[in-house]
Amino acid sequence: SKTIAGEKGTASERSFVMIKPDGVSRQLVGKIISRFEERGYKLVAVKSLTPSEALAKEHYSDLSARPFYPGLVKYITSGTPVVAMVWEGKDVIKQGRRIVGATNPQDADPGSVRGQYAVSVGRNLIHASDAFDSATKEIGLWFAPEELSDYEPIAWPWVMADN
Numbered sequence: 640s641k642t643i644a645g646e647k648g649t650a651s652e653r654s655f656v657m658i659k660p661d662g663v664s665r666q667l668v669g670k671i672i673s674r675f676e677e678r679g680y681k682l683v684a685v686k687s688l689t690p691s692e693a694l695a696k697e698h699y700s701d702l703s704a705r706p707f708y709p710g711l712v713k714y715i716t717s718g719t720p721v722v723a724m725v726w727e728g729k730d731v732i733k734q735g736r737r738i739v740g741a742t743n744p745q746d747a748d749p750g751s752v753r754g755q756y757a758v759s760v761g762r763n764l765i766h767a768s769d770a771f772d773s774a775t776k777e778i779g780l781w782f783a784p785e786e787l788s789d790y791e792p793i794a795w796p797w798v799m800a801d802n
C-alpha cells in the first residue's frame with residue numbers, strides 16, 4: 640500500500656507545494672502551476688483556502704523559535720488565500736525545490752519562481768517540501784487521504800520512463 644508521500648525515490652514520490660497569499664494576490668497562480676505541469680509532474684490535489692492560525696503554526700512549527708515566526712504566520716493567514724497542492728513524480732521533492740529557488744529571492748536562480756518574481760524573503764511567493772519526511776507531514780496536514788487523486792496523465796509513461 641502507498642504511503643501518503645508515495646515511495647521515496649520513485650515516480651510515486653509526492654511533494655506539498657503551496658502558493659502563498661502574495662502569489663495569489665499577484666495573480667501568478669497559472670504561471671507557477673504551469674512550471675510543474677510542463678515539467679511533467681502530476682497534479683494529485685489542489686485547493687484554495689485561507690488557513691487557520693493553528694494550521695499555519697503547525698505547518699511552520701519547526702520555525703517557532705525564529706524571530707520572523709509571528710510575522711510569517713500572519714502573512715500566511717492574512718485572508719488572501721493560498722493555493723495548496725500535491726505534485727507527484729520522479730524526484731519531485733528535490734526538483735520542486737529547484738523550481739521554487741532559494742529561500743531568499745536575492746539568492747535564487749533567476750530561472751526559479753522566486754528568482755523571477757520575488758525580491759523579499761518575507762514575501763517569497765511559494766512553499767515546497769524540503770525532504771520526504773516533511774512532505775509526509777505536510778501532505779497529511781493539509782489534505783485528507785480522499786482528496787488525493789490516483790490517475791495517470793496521458794504523457795506519464797513518456798515523461799517518467801527510466802530506461
Ligand code: IDP
Binds near residue numbers: 702707742765767
Ligand atoms: P523555505 O520556504 O525555502 O523552505 P524556510 O527556511 O523553511 O524556507 O522558511 C520558511 C519561510 O519562512 C520562508 O519561505 C519565508 O517565507 C519565511 N522566512 C524565512 N526566513 C525569513 C527571514 O529571515 N525573514 C522573514 N521571513 C523568513
Ligand code: MG
Binds near residue numbers: 769
Ligand atoms: Mg522550509
